[in-house]
Amino acid sequence: MRATLMYAAGDVRVEEVPDSVVKLPTDALVRITASAICGSDLWPYASLEPEAGPARVGHEFIGVVEETGPEVTTVKRGDLVVSPFAISDGTCEFCRAGLQTSCVHPEAGFWDGQPAEGAQAEAIRVPLADGTLVKLPDEPGPALIPSLLTLADVLGTGHHAAVVGGVSPRTRVTVVGDGAVGLLAVLSARRLGAEQIILMGRHPGRTSLGREFGATDIISARGAEGIAAVRDLAGGYGSDVVIEAVGTMAAYQQAVGIARPGGVISRVGVPQFEDAPVGWDSLFRHNIRLAGGPAPVRAYIAELMPDILNGTIEPGKVFDASASLDGVPIGYQDMADRKVLKVFIRP
Numbered sequence: 001m002r003a004t005l006m007y008a009a010g011d012v013r014v015e016e017v018p019d020s021v022v023k024l025p026t027d028a029l030v031r032i033t034a035s036a037i038c039g040s041d042l043w044p045y046a047s048l049e050p051e052a053g054p055a056r057v058g059h060e061f062i063g064v065v066e067e068t069g070p071e072v073t074t075v076k077r078g079d080l081v082v083s084p085f086a087i088s089d090g091t092c093e094f095c096r097a098g099l100q101t102s103c104v105h106p107e108a109g110f111w112d113g114q115p116a117e118g119a120q121a122e123a124i125r126v127p128l129a130d131g132t133l134v135k136l137p138d139e140p141g142p143a144l145i146p147s148l149l150t151l152a153d154v155l156g157t158g159h160h161a162a163v164v165g166g167v168s169p170r171t172r173v174t175v176v177g178d179g180a181v182g183l184l185a186v187l188s189a190r191r192l193g194a195e196q197i198i199l200m201g202r203h204p205g206r207t208s209l210g211r212e213f214g215a216t217d218i219i220s221a222r223g224a225e226g227i228a229a230v231r232d233l234a235g236g237y238g239s240d241v242v243i244e245a246v247g248t249m250a251a252y253q254q255a256v257g258i259a260r261p262g263g264v265i266s267r268v269g270v271p272q273f274e275d276a277p278v279g280w281d282s283l284f285r286h287n288i289r290l291a292g293g294p295a296p297v298r299a300y301i302a303e304l305m306p307d308i309l310n311g312t313i314e315p316g317k318v319f320d321a322s323a324s325l326d327g328v329p330i331g332y333q334d335m336a337d338r339k340v341l342k343v344f345i346r347p
């Protein structure tokens with residue numbers, strides 16, 4: 001079968017690899033029909049050392065179950081399924097608490113980092129299939145597939161940011177970052193009824209989609225100027241919830257500057273740093289809280305899917321390009337160059 005391999009920064013190739021097969025009784029083999037390139041894939045695309053490669057890549061997919069191990073009970077051959085970006089057993093104490101990204105099962109983990117599997121490929125072996133996969137309606141129609149694919153990561157991640165930030169009808173929200181996750185955090189904040197949603201971004205195509213998703217204001221300035229503009233719009237003292245959907249130190253500092261006393265910074269951008277200011281001048285003085293982490297999107301699929309199926313939300317609008325597997329290397333470069341927002345892959 002064919003799969004995407006990242007050899008090093010800037011070097012993505014599609015090659016023949018050994019066929020994925022069912023190995024354990026709890027596995028499923030899924031033929032991938034829709035996949036994507038994620039903004040978080042751009043971090044290794046910018047920095048992967050050749051010694052660390054080649055790595056299988058891709059962590060968002062929809063596909064058809066081709067085979068299941070004898071212990072799999074919730075999906076069967078022929079089912080259309082979506083997979084979250086994390087593998088989980090669905091039964092441990094963290095899974096039961098809705099924190100599947102902290103599953104303690106030895107086979108649990110993230111698709112990124114699986115040595116022999118990746119979602120930018122023709123097929124994939126899914127460990128712990130009962131806990132990991134979610135069955136989709138049998139024939140949702142091609143128009144709904146991009147939106148259903150966002151349940152694998154970007155919609156669930158934007159929703160998680162809003163939920164752990166405590167967004168409610170009375171909250172003023174600022175979203176730092178105009179990538180797919182930032183834009184879907186806007187949609188999620190709107191869906192939860194936020195009163196004001198300020199989107200910080202400077203790419204006109206993205207900010208106009210942000211408005212369509214529910215942003216009430218757009219701020220293109222950054223740094224001290226951006227902080228002052230947001231505080232001004234948010235009643236002078238800043239936002240109740242700041243969703244940080246980038247992961248850089250600059251974005252974190254922006255969030256610290258924008259959070260209102262007693263407010264929450266909700267982080268879903270994968271942090272590219274370990275040390276950050278949390279002391280008197282940054283968080284402590286005004287009781288600002290930090291929340292966020294890898295989103296347990298598995299926990300949110302049941303809640304979010306009906307809104308996609310009945311047309312209330314259309315998160316698939318974040319896909320502004322599509323490619324076959326052969327087009328994946330160019331898709332990476334186009335996303336890295338910010339020529340396109342997010343690439344939909346038809347393997």
Ligand SMILES: [Zn+2]
Pocket residue numbers: 088089090091092093094095096100102103104105108
């Ligand atoms: Zn678990």
